[in-house]
Amino acid sequence: MGDNHAETVRLLWGPHTKPSRGPRPTLDLDRIARAGIEIADAEGLAGVSMQRVAAQLGVTKMALYRYVPGKAELVALMVEAAIGPYPAQDPQPSGWRGQLADWARCLFAAFQRHPWTLDATIGPRVMGPAELGWMERAVSALDGTGLGGAERMDAVVLLVGHVRGITQQARAAGPAGTPEAELSGILADLMRAQGERFPALAAAFASAEQTGGRDQAWEFGLQRILDGLAVLIDQREH
Amino acid sequence: MGDNHAETVRLLWGPHTKPSRGPRPTLDLDRIARAGIEIADAEGLAGVSMQRVAAQLGVTKMALYRYVPGKAELVALMVEAAIGPYPAQDPQPSGWRGQLADWARCLFAAFQRHPWTLDATIGPRVMGPAELGWMERAVSALDGTGLGGAERMDAVVLLVGHVRGITQQARAAGPAGTPEAELSGILADLMRAQGERFPALAAAFASAEQTGGRDQAWEFGLQRILDGLAVLIDQREH
DNA sequence: ATTAATCGTGTCCATCGGACACAGTTAACG
DNA sequence: CGTTAACTGTGTCCGATGGACACGATTAAT
Numbered sequence: 001m002g003d004n005h006a007e008t009v010r011l012l013w014g015p016h017t018k019p020s021r022g023p024r025p026t027l028d029l030d031r032i033a034r035a036g037i038e039i040a041d042a043e044g045l046a047g048v049s050m051q052r053v054a055a056q057l058g059v060t061k062m063a064l065y066r067y068v069p070g071k072a073e074l075v076a077l078m079v080e081a082a083i084g085p086y087p088a089q090d091p092q093p094s095g096w097r098g099q100l101a102d103w104a105r106c107l108f109a110a111f112q113r114h115p116w117t118l119d120a121t122i123g124p125r126v127m128g129p130a131e132l133g134w135m136e137r138a139v140s141a142l143d144g145t146g147l148g149g150a151e152r153m154d155a156v157v158l159l160v161g162h163v164r165g166i167t168q169q170a171r172a173a174g175p176a177g178t179p180e181a182e183l184s185g186i187l188a189d190l191m192r193a194q195g196e197r198f199p200a201l202a203a204a205f206a207s208a209e210q211t212g213g214r215d216q217a218w219e220f221g222l223q224r225i226l227d228g229l230a231v232l233i234d235q236r237e238h
Numbered sequence: 239m240g241d242n243h244a245e246t247v248r249l250l251w252g253p254h255t256k257p258s259r260g261p262r263p264t265l266d267l268d269r270i271a272r273a274g275i276e277i278a279d280a281e282g283l284a285g286v287s288m289q290r291v292a293a294q295l296g297v298t299k300m301a302l303y304r305y306v307p308g309k310a311e312l313v314a315l316m317v318e319a320a321i322g323p324y325p326a327q328d329p330q331p332s333g334w335r336g337q338l339a340d341w342a343r344c345l346f347a348a349f350q351r352h353p354w355t356l357d358a359t360i361g362p363r364v365m366g367p368a369e370l371g372w373m374e375r376a377v378s379a380l381d382g383t384g385l386g387g388a389e390r391m392d393a394v395v396l397l398v399g400h401v402r403g404i405t406q407q408a409r410a411a412g413p414a415g416t417p418e419a420e421l422s423g424i425l426a427d428l429m430r431a432q433g434e435r436f437p438a439l440a441a442a443f444a445s446a447e448q449t450g451g452r453d454q455a456w457e458f459g460l461q462r463i464l465d466g467l468a469v470l471i472d473q474r475e476h
Numbered sequence: 477a478t479t480a481a482t483c484g485t486g487t488c489c490a491t492c493g494g495a496c497a498c499a500g501t502t503a504a505c506g
Numbered sequence: 507c508g509t510t511a512a513c514t515g516t517g518t519c520c521g522a523t524g525g526a527c528a529c530g531a532t533t534a535a536t
Contacts, residue, residue, distance in 0.1 A: 005417075023531075024533080051522085059485090062486080066482085129432070132435075136438055140438030143438055150455075161399045165403075211387065224393070259510095259512045261502055261503095261512095287491080299494095
């Protein structure tokens with residue numbers, strides 16, 4: 001369990017000094033990260049092992065340890081590369097609300113492109129420049145509102161929590177045919193069998209099934225959060 | 239990777255038929271779950287292994303497989319036992335807002351008592367009766383508001399997302415002296431060094447440090463969510 | 477040409493989750 | 507009161523994992 005934080009910082013933030021002597025490195029951090037991402041996208045984070053990544057790159061697993069101190073650091077690199085820099089929008093919305101909504105939707109899309117990032121970003125960890133860039137964008141969207149520094153960060157944390165929550169439940173629904181889809185059926189069966197023990201839940205479930213379209217949870221929560229922020233911001237402006 | 243969902247349902251929802259013949263079982267699911275929880279509370283979920291749990295109970299690891307099909311199911315039992323049934327409140331608040339706030343605070347407290355539940359509840363999974371009981375309570379708190387079934391569930395998901403988000407960042411702060419506390423310092427150093435690249439973030443950080451009291455992120459987000467729900471509910475009532 | 481740094485690799489280890497066979501224990505049935 | 511069938515706990519074995527370490531090959535600076 002060598003989670004050397006200092007080493008992780010060096011890996012994520014550089015500098016990456018080129019070796020002066022010795023054979024040319026056949027790999028580099030970027031290729032390694034991309035190989036890991038490729039595997040994680042296809043088979044989930046559980047499918048990512050040193051040997052698996054090494055095989056993808058055509059080398060032995062021990063070759064990887066020349067570049068990365070351990071698996072934890074590899075995953076950190078993968079997250080940083082997978083999330084990438086915040087995509088610059090051509091027409092930047094003017095108000096804080098539009099900017100934050102855009103930002104959240106971008107983040108949500110990024111999480112859905114790489115669902116394993118959920119598993120990889122559990123618990124305390126070191127963030128890289130790309131990830132901090134995202135944070136910067138969100139916090140700066142709230143500049144000019146009457147919110148204090150702590151409040152601006154709290155608001156961003158709130159949004160990130162929602163993105164993560166929805167990503168998780170979206171993964172549970174999953175595309176039809178996958179083993180994840182089986183879960184929906186199991187839950188439905190459970191609700192039918194235990195309906196009397198959970199009347200409100202069963203009613204809500206039935207009503208939701210009848211109304212048809214799910215997948216509104218994302219927009220619902222996003223608008224609630226933005227509404228809640230608007231209430232506070234309006235009240236600060238007066 | 240035998241994640242037999244049907245078996246998990248049977249374990250969590252019963253029935254647990256007593257064996258008619260053969261030696262008395264020396265263990266039961268409850269003791270096993272509690273042993274696992276004890277370890278996870280002390281050393282995190284990573285410290286929970288079959289051998290470790292078995293040692294805690296004074297048996298061999300293979301003895302556990304008589305009760306639990308695999309580690310995934312053991313973790314499911316641990317989560318169910320750790321979260322426990324929703325604690326009945328003596329004076330139940332009258333309005334939906336008070337009820338939801340109470341509920342969220344209880345859930346937050348439960349997550350903080352067992353931080354590893356964050357790691358254990360990633361991704362699609364089968365929920366047990368205790369967990370569904372919590373959901374039931376939250377959904378029923380929204381009965382009588384003009385919200386539809388899907389909306390009531392979306393609102394609960396939104397709250398859970400916030401609880402999880404804050405639990406995660408609370409764990410990052412951690413008590414002083416722990417290796418987690420080191421992260422705050424690293425992040426602070428990073429902000430100082432890269433301040434120009436992330437001006438808004440650095441400003442918010444500095445302002446937050448100056449204002450002193452952090453730990454408001456929880457209440458901040460909770461009130462924003464409730465405010466946002468109130469906006470919708472008010473508008474539905476008219 | 478020599479040397480020192482850096483490379484990729486092979487070998488070794490502890491630990492993990494899990495499969496399986498085996499012997500001991502116990503309750504039901506004749 | 508035997509017999510038997512079911513069930514228990516355990517020991518042994520396996521493949522895969524993350525990682526330590528030493529080795530020989532390669533290359534740039536001297």
